[in-house]
Amino acid sequence: MLCRLFLHEKTVEILLNILEAEERGEKVYPLQISNILNSPYSHISRVISEFEKNSIIESKLEGRTRILRLTDCGKRVALMLRELKNELSKDFVSIMKLRKLEEIYENSKKDFYCLAPIIVELEILLSSTKDETAIKEAMKLKKRIESDGLC
Numbered sequence: 001m002l003c004r005l006f007l008h009e010k011t012v013e014i015l016l017n018i019l020e021a022e023e024r025g026e027k028v029y030p031l032q033i034s035n036i037l038n039s040p041y042s043h044i045s046r047v048i049s050e051f052e053k054n055s056i057i058e059s060k061l062e063g064r065t066r067i068l069r070l071t072d073c074g075k076r077v078a079l080m081l082r083e084l085k086n087e088l089s090k091d092f093v094s095i096m097k098l099r100k101l102e103e104i105y106e107n108s109k110k111d112f113y114c115l116a117p118i119i120v121e122l123e124i125l126l127s128s129t130k131d132e133t134a135i136k137e138a139m140k141l142k143k144r145i146e147s148d149g150l151c
Contacts, residue, residue, distance in 0.1 A: 012081050013037050014047050018057060018068050019078040027067050091131035098125060098137050105141065115145060 014033055021028035030048055034041040048068065051057040056074035059066050070078060101118050108114045122142050129135060 010037060010039055010043070011047055012085060014044060015051070015056070015070075015074070015078045016082055016085070018070055019075065019082065022070060022075075027062075029065050029067055033068075091129045091134050094125055094129040094131055094134040095137070097121070098134055098141070101125075102141055105145065110148060119145060 014037065017033050017036055018028050021032075030044050031041060033039075033048075034044045037044070048057065048059070051074065052059060055071050056077060058069050058071055060069075061067075101121055105115065105118055108118075119142075122138050122145075126135060126138050126142075129138075
């Protein structure tokens with residue numbers, strides 16, 4: 001997965017868990033994050049301390065519980081990381097195959113014999129990817145071919 005290549009997964013997940021809890025209007029604390037991520041509390045605590053030193057999050061004690069909150073800068077960073085994580089989760093191989101199939105379709109004679117391989121490849125692509133963007137685009141191309149009366 002590209003996320004692991006570009007982003008340190010646990011660190012990003014800590015920040016995104018705080019963001020998501022805040023978006024739900026919930027309080028979030030280190031032990032909760034440790035349990036959600038199935039990560040040692042000591043590691044979570046070290047990362048949170050680094051976040052605090054760098055003004056990414058703030059914490060305050062409520063009783064004996066340390067409540068975490070993103071700063072404005074931290075929220076901007078978390079939103080960008082969520083967007084990047086979503087982008088890196090895409091199936092780029094399927095998307096590139098789809099672009100090539102669209103190009104072939106556009107430049108073909110538009111008869112069944114020329115387009116049969118495209119139809120087969122579209123079916124393979126649809127059955128092999130879980131990427132919603134790729135599936136949506138593949139279905140759109142498939143409908144175009146069908147509407148041209150080629151299937």
